[in-house]
Amino acid sequence: MEDRVERFEEIFSALEAAGVERSGLTLAWDWVTASSDTLHGPLLKMRDEAFAELGDESPVFEVKSIETYTVDQNADIAYEVLGTFDVPDYTTKIKVGPQDAYVLNWGDDNLPVKSGVYKAEFRARIPRGALTGTPATVIVHGHGLNGTHGQIRASHFDELANQENIVFAGCNMIGMSSEDVSTILEMLNDLSDFPALADRLHQGVLDHAFLIRGMKTGFDKIPEVAASGLVIDPTQVFYGGISQGGIYGATHMAMSLDVTRGHLGVPGNNYSTLLQRSSDFGPFFVILNFIYQDARAQQVLLGAIQNLWDRTDPVSHYRHISAEPFAGTPAHQVLLASATADWQVALLTNEIAARSDLGVALMSNYGRPVSLVEETPYPHVGSGIVNYSFGNPWPAPGNKPPVDEVGDPHGKPRQLKWHNDQMMHFYRTGEIIDVCGGDGCTPD
Numbered sequence: 001m002e003d004r005v006e007r008f009e010e011i012f013s014a015l016e017a018a019g020v021e022r023s024g025l026t027l028a029w030d031w032v033t034a035s036s037d038t039l040h041g042p043l044l045k046m047r048d049e050a051f052a053e054l055g056d057e058s059p060v061f062e063v064k065s066i067e068t069y070t071v072d073q074n075a076d077i078a079y080e081v082l083g084t085f086d087v088p089d090y091t092t093k094i095k096v097g098p099q100d101a102y103v104l105n106w107g108d109d110n111l112p113v114k115s116g117v118y119k120a121e122f123r124a125r126i127p128r129g130a131l132t133g134t135p136a137t138v139i140v141h142g143h144g145l146n147g148t149h150g151q152i153r154a155s156h157f158d159e160l161a162n163q164e165n166i167v168f169a170g171c172n173m174i175g176m177s178s179e180d181v182s183t184i185l186e187m188l189n190d191l192s193d194f195p196a197l198a199d200r201l202h203q204g205v206l207d208h209a210f211l212i213r214g215m216k217t218g219f220d221k222i223p224e225v226a227a228s229g230l231v232i233d234p235t236q237v238f239y240g241g242i243s244q245g246g247i248y249g250a251t252h253m254a255m256s257l258d259v260t261r262g263h264l265g266v267p268g269n270n271y272s273t274l275l276q277r278s279s280d281f282g283p284f285f286v287i288l289n290f291i292y293q294d295a296r297a298q299q300v301l302l303g304a305i306q307n308l309w310d311r312t313d314p315v316s317h318y319r320h321i322s323a324e325p326f327a328g329t330p331a332h333q334v335l336l337a338s339a340t341a342d343w344q345v346a347l348l349t350n351e352i353a354a355r356s357d358l359g360v361a362l363m364s365n366y367g368r369p370v371s372l373v374e375e376t377p378y379p380h381v382g383s384g385i386v387n388y389s390f391g392n393p394w395p396a397p398g399n400k401p402p403v404d405e406v407g408d409p410h411g412k413p414r415q416l417k418w419h420n421d422q423m424m425h426f427y428r429t430g431e432i433i434d435v436c437g438g439d440g441c442t443p444d
């Protein structure tokens with residue numbers, strides 16, 4: 001114990017200064033927290049350096065293909081563009097098992113160093129209404145768990161796009177996209193390889209930031225696109241993500257230089273809390289449980305890898321959306337749309353954000369009391385959580401996914417007209433309005 005005495009004396013002195021005498025002390029502890037430089041420094045260095053190099057220009061686009069649709073094929077979408085855009089690359093290749101994987105290219109100052117430029121793939125869908133010359137809105141979409149930009153092809157996005165004159169665009173959230181699944185499965189055999197996920201997510205966030213800039217300043221100037229008559233309104237460019245895209249949407253919004261409003265569909269935060277509570281975790285847990293059989297070791301490991309995940313996990317970025325914006329970064333607003341008893345994300349994590357005095361309001365008729373939080377009445381200007389209920393009972397406390405007869409509500413809110421009306425009003429005004437008649441959004 002001798003080498004710890006000096007530190008203990010510091011703790012006792014701090015407590016005595018606060019009025020807690022050593023003679024009456026039963027238990028005391030201390031812990032070390034990471035600095036903002038440690039948590040956010042790598043991503044901000046990448047952002048600041050990459051955008052300084054870009055200046056006021058658009059990233060370079062390259063069109064790979066354009067698919068056109070007849071009205072009979074798609075009444076809402078006129079054509080789809082598949083292509084690439086240039087992004088500074090801050091990663092370097094390694095092996096995880098037999099798989100090629102990527103980690104940050106760390107410099108001597110423990111910050112990422114640019115290793116080159118690579119071509120990130122994107123997809124954009126142009127509605128028929130945008131061909132009239134009326135300036136179009138853009139929503140850059142964040143895809144779901146280990147998904148792809150192909151998720152913007154959902155029919156409910158097509159209908160909304162044509163109704164509201166929106167160009168939906170998306171790229172892969174590399175680090176946790178379909179192209180990373182094989183690496184993730186290999187990584188579960190040895191969690192020492194977790195940087196292959198945590199590091200690469202930095203590049204995924206930067207890719208989205210560059211796509212947003214490109215959609216805002218350069219997409220409608222691509223010759224093949226300009227020929228269609230499409231014009232983008234640069235003041236109407238927003239972020240919208242669902243599930244994993246809703247989770248990382250908070251990180252995007254905290255560091256974004258080009259959008260100030262974002263919609264986070266069925267989100268959460270703090271992956272070490274979300275994992276075991278998610279119905280999606282089962283197949284991955286089978287592998288993890290085979291390699292790391294002691295349940296106590298599993299908890300230690302999940303806590304350990306979270307220290308690396310924190311650099312991109314929204315748990316460390318919510319504060320910087322509006323309460324304490326990063327240097328040189330505007331304040332942002334986010335609308336969180338959750339669903340009661342979501343099988344895939346734990347609403348508890350959103351409630352923790354609301355309890356933490358970060359400027360995220362809990363809107364009226366949430367559905368259950370949240371300790372330390374008073375619900376905010378509609379309308380509200382600023383960030384907030386709106387909860388939709390589809391008849392699922394609130395789950396019991398614990399780290400297991402809820403299972404009930406109603407079914408998983410995770411994918412339901414975004415298919416509702418009034419949810420989309422609420423989202424579009426928020427995008428265009430910054431105001432969260434009640435679109436559910438005061439009942440807390442409980443669809444039939």
